Amino acid sequence: MTTDLTGSRLAGRREWLGLAVLVLPALLASLELTITHLALPAIGRDLGASSTQLLWIVDGYAFLLAGTLVVMGALGDRIGRRRLLLGGAIAFSVLSVIAAYAPNPEVLVAVRALLGVAGATLMPSVLALTVALFTEPRQRTQAVGIVIAAVSAGTAIGPLVGGWLLDHFWWGSAFLLPIPLMVVLVVVGPVTLPEHKVPGERGLDLPSATLSIAAVLAVVYGLKQVAAAGPALPACAAIVAGVACATVFVRRQRRLADPMIELRLFAGPAFTTATLTLVFGIFVLWGTNYAVAQYLQLVAGLDPLAAGLWTAPPALGVIVGSLGATRLARKIPAGRIIGGGMLLSTAGFVLLAWIDPATPLGVLVTAMILVSAGLGPMMALATDIVVGSAPADRAGAASAIASTAPQLGGGLGIAILGSIITAVYRADMHDTTGSAGETLTGAVAAAAHLPPTEAATLLTSARSAFTHGFGISALVAAALTALTATIVLAVLGRRGGVHGGVEGQRQ
Template sequence: MITSSRTAAAGRREWIGLAVLTLPALLASLELTVTNLALPAIGRDLGAGGTQLLWIVDVYAFLLAGSLITMGAWGDRIGRRRLLLIGAATYGIVSALAAYAPDPGSLIAARALMGVAGATLMPSVLSLVTSMFTDPRQRAVAIGVIVASVSGGTAIGPLVGGWLLERFWWGAAFLLAVPVMAVLLVLGPLLLPEHRDPQPGRLDVLSALLSLGAVLPVVYGLKQIAADGPAPLPSAAVLAGGLVALVFVARQRTLADPLVDLRLFSDRVFSTAAATLALGIFVLWGSNYAIAQYLQLVQGLSPLEAGLWTAPSAVGVIAGSTLAPRLTRVARPPMIIAAGLAVSAAGYVVLTQTGGLAVLVTGAVVVSAGLGPMMALATDLVVGSAPAHRAGAAAAISSTAPQLGGALGIAVIGSIITAAYRWQTSSTGVPEAARDNLAAAVAVAEDLPSRSAEQLLGVARAAFVHGFHIAAGVGAVLMAAVAALVVLLLRGPGRTPGRGG
């Protein structure tokens, strides 16, 4: 790979532009948190059933994940700033439509459009960062800021959502995006440079459809497996998505202008960093899913209270991702990533001892503080290893890999806890209806006398905690293994990721 010698230091305009780019990054995670808090009010006001409420959340995530690759490649062709502004305008409009949706079906449709529009944001943000900050050290700092912004949305989401929903109706959760996108639309053309592939090829529509057909069934199937356990339909969906992915890869090999340049994966830095991102988020999302259940079903907290207790772990990611670029002054990025993963493994060891909120929060903060450097530096390695004209596609891969890894992590970690729960409750006299999972046991306990309910919940919660400890142990082993692989695959002097020519 030819490395560009253009590494001029960024000036004031670029750093102010970075501040503008933090807006969509912050909104991405903030919006999802606030939407989850708004679901009960949506259910009451629109008469939405349980399945409809799930689709209000899931259709956004599905289409976001499925559209990332296409949007990244499209940005390389039409210009990354142009794509960002088109996506911001569309996102703001459909957010307003969602806020005033008259029925569940209309809201689900608006959320689907929000997912497609949202897929333009992070690939555009990351590819613009790589274009604006050509100095490797400055680029690492800038990407750390973007990662911290995403985590910042998670941290303040419960506070912002709770404040909005106490004072306004549920539509305010969606209107939040309108002023943010308006600011982006005003400042973006003034502060953000335009970058595109100087020789853009034709966007292959069939490849775009295949990428959607590969990612959507996989994410859907994994989410269903996480929620209800293995079943024929979700398992078939995952298999079908895998088969479509094989067709997608085969087609990319035959195209002069592929949607995804598979030669990117021949770069050891690129492929190892992308895999590390996927595996790190695999464990993080899986454990976050388990922690949310623990807080609500074992500790009996409300969703808002549970969100507040998870905020410190988001702060851990912010601290880790912003500190990582400074650490690169004394150590190579792969070594920092590996050290962070080792810290994360230690955090999972702490979580194996969870018996109350203090230990839980301590372990979660250590985990996230260790994963923060990985998220920032691995993302930097992915986008920094790609040629400049493929920055959008590389940014899309760095966004898609965590989406797929996270969905798989929720399914696998959730399945581990469920399997342990069922094993523990199978021989304890727990009623059959309460043996499926802890949520089922809580529902059964609501119809029992207080003494019987207390006994049932004691056994069921102990079984869940046992499964939680096993899942945390799996996380510790996996993080330690990934740390060792990073050291093994990226050892040696290597090279500083650069912008290819």
């Protein structure tokens, strides 16, 4: 063991080997969702899933993941982060097998929700163990950047491998892909990862856990319903109930001697701004990735493998952006890097807004590379600001916030941006009856049973309607990234320490 000039412990061979193992569940974080996006058309066709069920197959996982992340982060602090990580990996593997052989959409939606709970054990544990392994600030920033790059690599690998599986096997094979990663983690993890938990015997506050889960699920469900069908009474009631649960949760945390979330962390503008940046950044990224996966298969007419090949370059953009940002942060304040990246993403979204069915795919990919490369720095540096702001005994809780923020944002992004596309599609196709007037998937299925001329007319109208909605959702994303960039530059842009970058955010 060695130390630097400030007395921080420098990581050695064991720590870097442990990081290599932690990369596996980090890969899974995006691998699972990316594969599901590609499999949706086949699931809709083979299981007869409705548009609502298809959204819930994605949203159910994302929402339960977001709803239980804080609880799992706090639980890891108490029972041990390695123990939680390995237990979650085993549960995830078993549930993946059940999902692969789901006989109907209802079972698949339910199992995906349980997969979200199992998945919630992974990223908080990964980030907490990373922070515990790497205490020297620059090494920690680099390690967090590698973890985020691994998440991005899953976005690149998932479409390629998942597309190949969907081309050669049934849709359920895509859900079996994460299992080898989990098997390696369960076998190698106990040898390479030291156990980390907060000293002392502390129990998990069950009322806080219940309030946390209820608040997230109720608000997310209500917002999803508002986006899909307008501000109806049940949706508004769900949002009010969620806000009420969140209010009670916050008040309870202030009274507890051992709270699940250290609310004092949010008193720092850097911490709060970084957290909100993660929410909004992943909101636009996940929501757009969901739409692009549908566009490539249902508008451009590509098979799953070809669609996966076209999504690989943007995923590499995230990897380059996140790894490059950790190096730039040694000389440039992190806020300027994050804000500049968000502005680059804004340009990409503006370009996406002009896409139509006749646009060459190269233009779409170029726009997505701009979006992904611009969001990469945000993912790495904002995450490091969040996890690096917490004391050692709250690493799990801070890591849970760093995990919850993007997952919650991503779930909302898929729901809200997806609902915008659906609403525009239905408005443009209001003269069309049946499933063809509800979703592009339904239109493609209906066209298969029509004469060639009628099928071509229906598909032209349906693809145009979908692309119209896609363009509007891209403009919404552009406005959100531009606003976020402005806030980040105002709050964090001039903050920098001796080394610039992330360390300067804490001063």
